[in-house]
Amino acid sequence: MKFTTITKWELKETLKSRKFLTIFILQISVLFLMLFVFNAFITNIESQEGISITPSLSGFASLSVDDEGRLFSKYINPELITVTHASFDDSMKNLNSGKTMAVVLVPADSLDKIRNIDTIEVKLYLDQADPKRSVVRDEVNNTAKILAITLSNSWIDSLTPQNSTPAVVTEENTGESLPMQIVTKVMLAILLFLPLFLFGNMIIDSVVGEKERKTGEILMAMPINSSDIIIGKSMAVVGVIALQVAIWMGILLITGFEIPNPLLVYLLVIITAVPVIGVTVIIAAYSKNYKEAGIGLTFGYVAIVGILMIPPLIYITNKSLISNISPLTMVIRLFSGDVIPAWHFLIPLGFVIMVSAITYWISIKLFQRDDVVFGPRPGLIRLILEFGGLKRRGG
Amino acid sequence: MVDKIKYPQYKFETILSRNQRRHLEVDDNLMIEIESLSKSFGKIKALDNLNLDIKKGELLGIIGPNGAGKTTAIRITCCILKPDSGDVLVDGMSIHQEQIKIKSMIGYLPEEPNLYERFKARDLLSYFAELYGVPKGEIDSRIEELLELVNMSHRAEDRINTFSKGLRQRVGIARALVHDPQILIFDEPTMGLDPATAHNIREFIRELKGDKTIILCTHYMDEADSLCDRVAILNQGRIMDMGTPQDLKSKIRGDLILNIKVENPCWDVVKGDVVKAIEGFSTVEDVELVDNQYTISLKSKNDIKDIINVFEGNILSVNTKEPTLEDVFINSFKQ
Numbered sequence: 001m002k003f004t005t006i007t008k009w010e011l012k013e014t015l016k017s018r019k020f021l022t023i024f025i026l027q028i029s030v031l032f033l034m035l036f037v038f039n040a041f042i043t044n045i046e047s048q049e050g051i052s053i054t055p056s057l058s059g060f061a062s063l064s065v066d067d068e069g070r071l072f073s074k075y076i077n078p079e080l081i082t083v084t085h086a087s088f089d090d091s092m093k094n095l096n097s098g099k100t101m102a103v104v105l106v107p108a109d110s111l112d113k114i115r116n117i118d119t120i121e122v123k124l125y126l127d128q129a130d131p132k133r134s135v136v137r138d139e140v141n142n143t144a145k146i147l148a149i150t151l152s153n154s155w156i157d158s159l160t161p162q163n164s165t166p167a168v169v170t171e172e173n174t175g176e177s178l179p180m181q182i183v184t185k186v187m188l189a190i191l192l193f194l195p196l197f198l199f200g201n202m203i204i205d206s207v208v209g210e211k212e213r214k215t216g217e218i219l220m221a222m223p224i225n226s227s228d229i230i231i232g233k234s235m236a237v238v239g240v241i242a243l244q245v246a247i248w249m250g251i252l253l254i255t256g257f258e259i260p261n262p263l264l265v266y267l268l269v270i271i272t273a274v275p276v277i278g279v280t281v282i283i284a285a286y287s288k289n290y291k292e293a294g295i296g297l298t299f300g301y302v303a304i305v306g307i308l309m310i311p312p313l314i315y316i317t318n319k320s321l322i323s324n325i326s327p328l329t330m331v332i333r334l335f336s337g338d339v340i341p342a343w344h345f346l347i348p349l350g351f352v353i354m355v356s357a358i359t360y361w362i363s364i365k366l367f368q369r370d371d372v373v374f375g376p377r378p379g380l381i382r383l384i385l386e387f388g389g390l391k392r393r394g395g
Numbered sequence: 396m397v398d399k400i401k402y403p404q405y406k407f408e409t410i411l412s413r414n415q416r417r418h419l420e421v422d423d424n425l426m427i428e429i430e431s432l433s434k435s436f437g438k439i440k441a442l443d444n445l446n447l448d449i450k451k452g453e454l455l456g457i458i459g460p461n462g463a464g465k466t467t468a469i470r471i472t473c474c475i476l477k478p479d480s481g482d483v484l485v486d487g488m489s490i491h492q493e494q495i496k497i498k499s500m501i502g503y504l505p506e507e508p509n510l511y512e513r514f515k516a517r518d519l520l521s522y523f524a525e526l527y528g529v530p531k532g533e534i535d536s537r538i539e540e541l542l543e544l545v546n547m548s549h550r551a552e553d554r555i556n557t558f559s560k561g562l563r564q565r566v567g568i569a570r571a572l573v574h575d576p577q578i579l580i581f582d583e584p585t586m587g588l589d590p591a592t593a594h595n596i597r598e599f600i601r602e603l604k605g606d607k608t609i610i611l612c613t614h615y616m617d618e619a620d621s622l623c624d625r626v627a628i629l630n631q632g633r634i635m636d637m638g639t640p641q642d643l644k645s646k647i648r649g650d651l652i653l654n655i656k657v658e659n660p661c662w663d664v665v666k667g668d669v670v671k672a673i674e675g676f677s678t679v680e681d682v683e684l685v686d687n688q689y690t691i692s693l694k695s696k697n698d699i700k701d702i703i704n705v706f707e708g709n710i711l712s713v714n715t716k717e718p719t720l721e722d723v724f725i726n727s728f729k730q
Contacts, residue, residue, distance in 0.1 A: 005525045013513055214509040218570075221473045222526045223499035370476045376437045 002224040006232025064091035067106040185335040207284035278359025285366040325351040426608040432481035441467040443632035454609040456623030464632035502576035506583040508567030512556040527574035541569040561592035616720040647718040653691040656711040
């Protein structure tokens with residue numbers, strides 16, 4: 001049980017470090033900021049206007065229109081083209097001086113022509129030097145088409161008079177829409193799992209640092225097993241994660257987010273930290289230096305995010321039992337108010353225990369090998385073959 | 396007539412494992428037995444069938460050039476590295492079977508003290524005391540005692556990253572002693588230290604001598620000469636020579652070396668006669684002439700006066716010295 005000594009001292013020295021505390025507080029602050037963005041997002045999505053995720057093209061092009069009856073100009077898309085009304089002469093002056101990209105001239109007798117079902121001849125003057133002229137041309141052509149269709153419909157309606165008052169339909173919303181459910185349940189669950197990925201550098205520093213600072217030599221001369229060293233260091237990081245997740249959940253609860261069964265959710269997040277750290281320790285135990293560990297960590301975390309995220313997506317689409325292997329699925333189900341049979345929790349628990357056992361076993365085996373710690377380090381393929389019993393060490 | 400009943404004859408023989416036989420044969424006076432130890436790093440052979448015994452309470456010096464295998468031998472003894480073949484028995488226990496017990500018997504000070512920079516000196520000693528399993532009630536008093544011993548009580552609350560190399564080495568020694576081990580292994584403990592600090596550390600090792608079994612790896616011959624009971628000269632993973640410093644020095648011909656630097660170049664003409672004349676003295680063991688300096692190995696100083704007379708006053712300088720370990724070291728490499 002020497003690992004508890006290592007955990008205790010690692011935690012003690014980490015929490016005493018000003019550098020660590022600054023990073024810890026910064027992380028909480030960033031998470032807190034994300035909460036604001038998340039809140040703003042939900043507020044917008046719940047508003048009548050909704051939110052647009054496409055960038056605004058407002059003011060992309062300009063058009064000067066001589067249209068006394070405002071017959072044409074009211075159908076032009078104002079979000080794309082800025083319309084100014086002016087006499088034809090003034091409009092042409094604007095075009096020549098570059099103040100506008102195009103001029104549209106709608107004949108003054110256009111209303112009479114409509115009444116007589118005559119063709120209206122709308123003229124478009126374009127600045128050929130402007131690369132955006134095609135956008136204006138398309139928009140004017142579209143507007144002409146819309147105008148024609150509207151006038152035709154209005155003429156047809158006038159020939160067959162009928163009650164055209166539309167029926168009034170009142171919409172009463174119950175429950176949350178699917179997009180809202182995804183936002184509130186899934187996003188909130190993801191936010192809770194975020195701290196698991198913020199402390200990879202800590203375990204890297206703890207394990208790779210032993211090699212780089214050569215303190216590992218002394219540690220390996222201690223009457224303790226490699227397993228004590230690996231588990232002791234890992235548990236210290238799990239402890240720090242547990243602290244941050246607790247603070248983070250506290251903030252979420254205080255700011256009004258609903259977390260059903262918070263203790264169970266907390267435990268699910270923390271047990272997930274164990275294999276996540278296990279994967280990180282493998283990377284750290286094998287890496288020669290921080291640089292290598294950093295690269296390995298990027299790949300490792302992409303894989304972990306995939307393993308955590310894909311099962312919930314499967315669950316959302318077909319609610320299959322296997323999708324429960326990810327603790328994230330269980331948290332999302334808890335947030336959704338699902339009635340979850342107790343044995344369903346054994347699925348993620350079993351998965352977490354299995355992955356933890358494998359990752360820590362590999363890490364300990366790696367740390368026991370003097371060639372991995374002191375060099376010359378064997379290649380990855382050779383190591384895999386040796387672990388698989390397909391090659392003998394040194395053979 | 397009753398037939399003689401023939402009972403099957405069983406020959407009872409105790410089949411002992413290699414290790415058990417070792418235990419029976421073990422010399423109680425031996426603390427460390429290095430047996431046929433080999434270790435390679437890739438294509439480089441660091442240790443090549445190394446054999447070495449260290450007695451209880453002995454201070455054994457290991458000297459050798461860089462890459463001789465000193466650190467590898469030490470790391471294997473401390474169970475940090477695994478040998479390719481061979482074994483090390485520490486107090487009769489094999490490094491292949493009793494790693495934890497062996498580790499708890501050894502206090503190891505590597506070449507670089509490699510301490511945790513962010514720890515305070517006292518906290519660092521506390522941490523290692525706990526890892527070594529020192530009883531909780533004894534940790535504080537033990538640390539106080541050690542800090543005093545290495546003269547670091549005044550810096551106990553300072554962080555390691557504020558210490559000079561000498562101070563770190565002192566904390567390193569305290570760390571190696573924190574569990575009061577039976578064996579101490581020092582790898583270049585005075586390397587890179589100023590003369591005063593190096594002297595202090597040597598004195599400290601001298602104080603520990605006799606009470607503990609000590610292995611001292613060093614590049615400094617005078618250090619090995621003055622501290623060690625026995626010295627092993629290691630090269631290319633093998634022992635080239637071993638013995639007490641006196642024994643090793645006596646292997647160099649003569650108990651006394653007389654160096655005579657001559658002034659007059661005409662002596663070159665008659666040097667053959669001079670060499671012959673010197674070799675005629677009964678106390679002279681060997682004469683060597685390099686440039687204008689004669690190095691004469693003598694059994695005793697009886698003939699020194701007469702030898703000097705041979706040079707008829709054409710002498711620039713005369714000095715005598717006893718052979719040193721450095722001479723032994725250089726001589727073994729010449730051979």
